[in-house]
Amino acid sequence: MFTGIVQGTAEVVAIHEAEAFRTHVLALPEELREGLALGASVAHNGVCLTVTAIDGERVSFDLMRETLKVTNLGAVTVGDRVNIERAARFGDEIGGHAMSGHVMALAELVELEQAPNNRRLWFEVPPALGRFLFDKGYIGVDGISLTIGQVRSATAEHGPRFCVDLIPETLARTSLVDRVRGDAVNIEIDPQTQAIVETVERVLNARGV
Structure with missing residues (x-):
């Protein structure tokens, strides 16, 4: 299990x-190698x-x-940096939200709003994921636990979109500082949100609603 609290980047x-x-062969900083052994899980x-x-x-x-x-x-090439998180251990503080490390889809960065002390990014996801997006809900973006700021429904011109605000x-x-329009990021929907939505859908379908 992971928490979405990225510990750094590695080349x-x-x-x-x-x-x-x-x-992939990564140059992991010493602090990220502590206690690392063959077979360990690391999120990239x-x-x-x-x-x-x-x-x-x-x-490797x-x-x-x-x-x-x-x-x-x-699409990663030599010289690129990726977000790194070691697997969570029992007793660790969960600062983000529970994440499995199983990416569901890619999203495209479609808008970028820059301010003096923060940055707002808008992403477009595949239509099937739109039902899992909620204002103030959790989402994993390139392994980072983030809170959704706003959601835009799909239109004839584009698919579902959401934004996140970065401090x-x-x-x-993280590597989000280098992201530009058109970049693809990995998306993991919050497992609890997915479970609730899919359970409600099954109940409503069973009732013919």
Whole structure:
């Protein structure tokens, strides 16, 4: 389990390609390597990956076909930085919200509003995810636990949209500071929101509503 509280970013220093498969090698800072072992789970941009090799600061992770297809990690190149969160441990403070590390879809950054001390980003999600978006609800964006500011319903011109407001600490700690219009980010819907919405839908369908 993860909390969406990103602990920092790490640079991709090597990529080894194979058929429908690739290995990312990251230069993990010392504080993020403490106690790290083979088989440990580490979230990259919100995607749960398994440590497959450790060579000093260079830590390797394998990405399967589905991960490359569904997430933005397939577009990562050497020199890019990704958001990193180590798996939560029992007793850890949950500062964000519970996240599984299983990305549901990609969203496009469609608007960016810059202010002196914060930044507002608007994202467009696939139509099927629109029913899970609520003002002040939780959402995972590239592995970051964020609160939805506002929601815009789908129109004939565009799909469902939501915005998030980023404080300086989030901008300093994560890769969202570098995002520009047209970029794709990984989206994980809050599991509790998903469970509630889908349960209500099943009940209403059973009643013929």
